[in-house]
Amino acid sequence: xxxxxxxxxxxxxxxxxxxxxxxxxxxxxxxxxxxxxxxxxxxxxxxxxxxxxxxxxxxxxxxxxxxxxxxxxxxxxxxxxxxxxxxxxxxxxxxxxxxxxxxxxxxxxxxxxxxxxxxxxxxxxxxxxxxxxxxxxxxxxxxxxxxxxxxxxxxxxxxxxxxxxxxxxx
Amino acid sequence: xxxxxxxxxxxxxxxxxxxxxxxxxxxxxxxxxxxxxxxxxxxxxxxxxxxxxxxxxxxxxxxxxxxxxxxxxxxxxxxxxxxxxxxxxxxxxxxxxxxxxxxxxxxxxxxxxxxxxxxxxxxxxxxxxxxxxxxxxxxxxxxxxxxxxxxxxxxxxxxxxxxxxxxxxxxxxxxxxxxxxxxxxxxxxxxxxxxxxxxxxxxxxxxxxxxxxxxxxxxxxxxxxxxxxxxxxxxxxxxxxxxxxxxxxxxxxxxxxxxxxxxxxxxx
Numbered sequence: 001x002x003x004x005x006x007x008x009x010x011x012x013x014x015x016x017x018x019x020x021x022x023x024x025x026x027x028x029x030x031x032x033x034x035x036x037x038x039x040x041x042x043x044x045x046x047x048x049x050x051x052x053x054x055x056x057x058x059x060x061x062x063x064x065x066x067x068x069x070x071x072x073x074x075x076x077x078x079x080x081x082x083x084x085x086x087x088x089x090x091x092x093x094x095x096x097x098x099x100x101x102x103x104x105x106x107x108x109x110x111x112x113x114x115x116x117x118x119x120x121x122x123x124x125x126x127x128x129x130x131x132x133x134x135x136x137x138x139x140x141x142x143x144x145x146x147x148x149x150x151x152x153x154x155x156x157x158x159x160x161x162x163x164x165x166x167x168x169x170x
Numbered sequence: 171x172x173x174x175x176x177x178x179x180x181x182x183x184x185x186x187x188x189x190x191x192x193x194x195x196x197x198x199x200x201x202x203x204x205x206x207x208x209x210x211x212x213x214x215x216x217x218x219x220x221x222x223x224x225x226x227x228x229x230x231x232x233x234x235x236x237x238x239x240x241x242x243x244x245x246x247x248x249x250x251x252x253x254x255x256x257x258x259x260x261x262x263x264x265x266x267x268x269x270x271x272x273x274x275x276x277x278x279x280x281x282x283x284x285x286x287x288x289x290x291x292x293x294x295x296x297x298x299x300x301x302x303x304x305x306x307x308x309x310x311x312x313x314x315x316x317x318x319x320x321x322x323x324x325x326x327x328x329x330x331x332x333x334x335x336x337x338x339x340x341x342x343x344x345x346x347x348x349x350x351x352x353x354x355x356x357x358x359x360x361x362x363x364x365x366x367x368x369x370x371x372x373x374x375x376x377x378x379x380x381x382x383x384x385x386x387x388x389x390x391x392x393x394x395x396x397x398x399x400x401x402x403x404x405x406x407x408x409x410x411x412x413x414x415x416x417x418x419x420x421x422x423x424x425x426x427x428x429x430x431x432x433x434x435x436x437x438x
Contacts, residue, residue, distance in 0.1 A: 009242065016235060021227030022220070028228055038230050042238045049242055058209075059199050060186065061216045067223070068188035114225040133222050138189050154180035161183055161218050168221040169214070 001062065004052050012049055019063060020045070023070045029136030030074035040077055044070045117167055125160035128153060173207050182208065186215045323398040326351055326360055335411050337433035343367075346431045350377070350401075350411045357403040359388055366393040366430065369415065376416040377401055378424050379408035390420040410434050 003011035023044055028037040047069055055065050114134075118126045131137045131146075139157060143150040184190050185198045202208050326332055332351040339346035347364035361377060369375065369392065377388040381404075388411070389401040412432035414424040 009239070012242065013239070016238070020235070021229045022223040024230045025223060025226045025228040038234045041230055041234060042241070045238055046241065046245075058203065060212065061220070063220045064186055064188075064216050067219070071188055111226060114222070117225075129222070132187070133219075134226055139184060139187065140189065154184065155178075157183050158178065158180035161215055164218045164222065165214055169217045 001057070005055075007049070007052070012045070015048070015062075015066075016045060019066060022063075023066060026067060026070050026136070027074045029134065030071070031077055036077070037074075040070070040073050044073050047073070117164075120167055121160055121163055125156050125163065128156045129160045129164070132157065171201070171205070173205055176201070177208070177211050182212050182215055186212065186219055319397055323360075323362075326398055329353070331355060332358075332360070333435065335433045335435050337411055337413060337431035339431055340429050343430050348413060348431050350433070351398065352404060352408070352411075352435070354406045357405055359401040359404050360398040361391060361401050362398050363393065363395065366413075368393050372418055373415050374418050374420060375413050375430065376420045376424065378412050378414065379404040380410040380412065381405070381407045385412075385424050387420060387422070390416070390418075408435055 004015065020041060024037060024041045027040050027044070028034065031037045031040060044066065048066055051069075055062065059065075118129060121129065128139075128142060131142045132139065137145065139153045140150060142148065143153045181190070181194070181198060185195065190198065202212065331353045333354065335350040335352060337348045337350065346366055348366060349362050349364065351360040351362070352358070359377075359379075366375065374390040375393060376390045378385040379388050380386070386404065386408070387402065388404055391399055391401070410432060412424070413430045414426065415428040415430065416425060
């Protein structure tokens with residue numbers, strides 16, 4: 001972290017090697033076009049490099065900070081004039097298909113593993129996690145799109161995250 | 171504040187997902203500072219989120235990284251530039267003027283250098299072109315001369331007044347071959363070589379016409395010309411033409427043992 005703040009290039013490289021994949025995942029759930037998504041990924045890392053001085057550890061993880069930059073950059077792009085309207089990646093099957101056809105075998109295994117894991121969740125909670133983390137909808141969008149009160153979405157999200165904590169982290 | 175209820179509301183998840191309004195976000199940040207339990211909880215949520223997103227990662231192509239770091243490397247010096255402190259307006263103007271002057275000077279020097287460079291290159295190209303042009307002109311002259319020669323030769327070959335006498339090789343020179351074109355009325359003699367070996371520098375070929383059984387000198391030649399070679403005039407009455415090898419400059423009488431080719435005039 002200190003190295004990164006001191007603008008150590010190799011620190012950024014480390015960051016890229018560990019987080020670029022997750023960030024591109026987030027971006028490409030909002031921006032379908034691969035090339036455009038990769039362009040945004042570059043912008044995200046340029047912004048991280050530029051704004052690293054303003055990152056405050058007490059407010060959350062670096063990953064979370066970057067995640068929000070990535071999401072905002074991608075959403076900004078969808079609002080820009082040049083961007084056509086078809087933004088969401090479609091359903092999870094398409095997601096798996098796409099990765100499959102593009103030959104990311106390793107990643108496919110990861111995603112299948114993830115889907116297996118999500119089966120542990122009750123249907124209503126899995127739905128929320130799927131919509132948010134795998135399809136890129138915000139909680140507010142889920143609430144609006146599926147006619148669920150925002151409070152319900154929040155509670156299910158909260159419960160799902162608690163279950164996943166046991167499965168993923170502990 | 172009831173920390174339990176606060177956590178249960180799911181607001182920390184929304185915070186980690188970046189979904190809060192500016193006001194809500196600031197509020198959560200204040201609470202995070204105040205309640206260590208909240209920080210612990212947030213950290214757990216972030217763990218889950220990170221693990222989920224790492225599993226749903228999509229690796230960019232390798233070129234993206236190369237390109238990104240190329241951009242960053244190109245941008246590195248820029249981020250290290252310290253802006254000049256702004257003092258008074260007049261000083262700023264003065265600095266701007268100096269900066270402009272320096273910029274113009276730099277651009278001018280560069281352009282001058284650039285044009286000089288281009289000029290030198292152009293000079294070089296011009297010299298080269300002139301030389302090339304001379305070479306082409308020389309080649310043209312040579313070709314032209316050769317063409318004239320060929321036209322003359324062709325006129326002789328086409329002229330029915332010229333008789334062709336084919337001189338074939340002798341037993342010791344079976345492959346040698348040459349021809350004489352002889353105009354009996356004008357007495358002109360031309361020689362063409364089809365196949366004669368090259369001689370040493372001290373030797374030359376000599377053409378003979380046999381008139382009334384006696385050899386008459388028709389001139390010497392080297393074996394290395396193409397086309398037709400004009401020889402000495404020969405009066406009518408020659409029955410045979412032959413070529414011998416003689417010392418350079420030729421002999422008065424032929425060394426018959428060195429005869430290379432010979433051919434009889436067809437009586438007409």
